[in-house]
Amino acid sequence: MFAHTPTASWINGIPFGYDPVITKTPNATTLFLKQGDHVRFFLLNHGDLPTNFHIVGEILDRVTDGNLVSGIGKQTYTVGGSNDAIADVVFDKPGVFDQPP
Numbered sequence: 001m002f003a004h005t006p007t008a009s010w011i012n013g014i015p016f017g018y019d020p021v022i023t024k025t026p027n028a029t030t031l032f033l034k035q036g037d038h039v040r041f042f043l044l045n046h047g048d049l050p051t052n053f054h055i056v057g058e059i060l061d062r063v064t065d066g067n068l069v070s071g072i073g074k075q076t077y078t079v080g081g082s083n084d085a086i087a088d089v090v091f092d093k094p095g096v097f098d099q100p101p
Contacts, residue, residue: 035094041087048081055089062088 011017016025033039045051053060054076063071064086071077079085 030096032096033091033094035091037091039089039091041089042084043077043079043087044084045079045081050078050080053077053079053085053087057093057095058089058091060087061090064088 008015014025014028017028018031019025019028021030041053043053060071060074060077062069063074063077065071065083070085077085077087
């Protein structure tokens with residue numbers, strides 16, 4: 001931790017939880033979403049350095065930080081160290097989506 005070298009992105013308690021192909025993480029599953037699905041991501045950065053949240057192939061329709069809407073129509077949102085945010089996404093196209101490694 002003191003070296004500030006992140007080792008994994010954890011999703012639902014699984015490192016790289018939605019990337020079973022590249023990382024070969026056991027029990028990981030890919031997100032299959034239909035057009036028009038509204039998905040709410042609860043983000044938490046429990047490290048001490050900022051980290052970026054980005055979904056390949058989609059736009060973050062609304063990002064809420066605390067009780068403020070801090071972003072509309074963003075590609076990437078930076079979550080500060082020891083901070084959280086909520087990202088709402090309505091998927092424009094059906095498909096398989098994953099997090100970048």
